[in-house]
Amino acid sequence: MRFVVLGAGGIGCYYAARLVAAGHRVVLVARGAHLQALQQHGLQVQHPQFRFQQAVVATDIDGLVRDYAATSVDWLLLCAKSSATQPMLEQLKVWLAAHASLPVLSLQNGVDNEAHIAAAIGKQRTIGGLAVKIGAHITAPGQVDATGIGQVDFGAWPQARDNPMLHAKLPLLSQIFSEAKIPNTIYDNVNYALWRKLVINNGVNPLTALTLLDTQALTQHPVFSHTVRAMMQETARAANAEGVALTAADVDEMYQLICGFDAIKTSMLVDRLKGRPMELADICGPVIRGCQAAGQPATTTELIQALLLNTVATATA
Incomplete structure (x- = not known):
């Protein structure tokens, strides 16, 4: 072919x-x-x-x-x-x-x-x-x-x-x-699969770029691991607001998946290290948008995105 x-x-x-x-x-x-x-x-x-x-x-x-x-x-x-x-x-x-x-x-x-x-x-x-x-x-x-x-x-x-x-x-x-x-x-229903992956991407990509940690170090950290789960939960809430049914079981499965996966540098971390634009609008954006539509703002995702943008801006100023 x-x-x-x-x-x-x-x-x-x-x-x-x-x-x-x-x-x-x-x-x-x-x-x-x-x-x-x-x-x-x-x-x-x-x-x-x-x-x-x-x-x-x-x-x-x-x-x-x-x-x-x-x-x-x-x-x-x-x-x-x-x-x-x-x-x-x-x-x-x-x-x-x-x-x-x-x-x-x-x-x-x-x-x-x-x-x-x-x-x-x-x-x-x-x-x-x-x-x-x-x-x-x-x-x-x-x-x-x-x-x-x-x-x-x-x-x-x-x-x-x-x-x-x-x-x-x-x-x-x-x-x-x-x-x-x-x-x-x-x-x-591929939309279901896309949102399930976004659960992982939003859970770890922005936070790895902010902390400069790989996924394994992030999910094993006593504090950051809770932040990962909170951002995953916000992603599921956004999915439901967009008409894609994700449950707590989906979040648990995605969390266990990333915890058991090889230590990787996410694409967002690599982009930050190389000074390239990061996909924040495409990973955090739908979560923030969906949670706002549901009347329950994605406060953790918003915070990590703001911290990351401020850190990058300060470093390049």
Whole structure:
């Protein structure tokens, strides 16, 4: 099959490498020094159970539009930062319109990306998704270190019953992922899965960026561990306000999951360490918005976000 990985950072490169190793044709869309390294030296991925080092096909967005017809692509994986979703879709507006049935799978943080994709190309082409139990970061241009099982959970957005034709195509993608040794699950209600992941992301990402601790140190800390749980509870409250039923059991399960996972640097921590914009609007934003709508402000999430923004502003002043 023919894939485009749009936003080939750590996560995107890991899945691209798995697909290439399984014999699929993949075009990686990246930029800057990372793109140059991919083009000149290939991609190197280091994972405890997977090693990949070989030439890959890589380009930027302009090159994708110029050199690759959308009709020659079977699946597009969107792995970019959430803040890049709308600008990328706008850049690719004409290109995407040329292939009226090209499905787009979002593997991004947050719960708002799918709505942006659907607004641009229609929900009949929009697959909600999330990368589960994986940490993957660019350690040098063209080089990625990854850990975890790298599962992909996905489903027709917003639910299978709303999008039956796209849902019927997903077993093929599931088979492709499985053969590429990417564990995966198809959800009938992918919004539920997206909000469950946001429980983890909001629980640890902002706090790791504030404290500079990895997830294991954070969840083992006698004080910060309580803050993690409080932010997870606020996320569940926001989900319920948005019509997605998350229970205390969901929160407990997500808390135990992150406590038992490998020590990882979250994407938000890595962004702060590298001086890059953080995905606060996409991770904390929906929680704050949902809790405000419910009349129960997300006071802990608001506090951690404010402290983090103030700390970064003070450090760069």
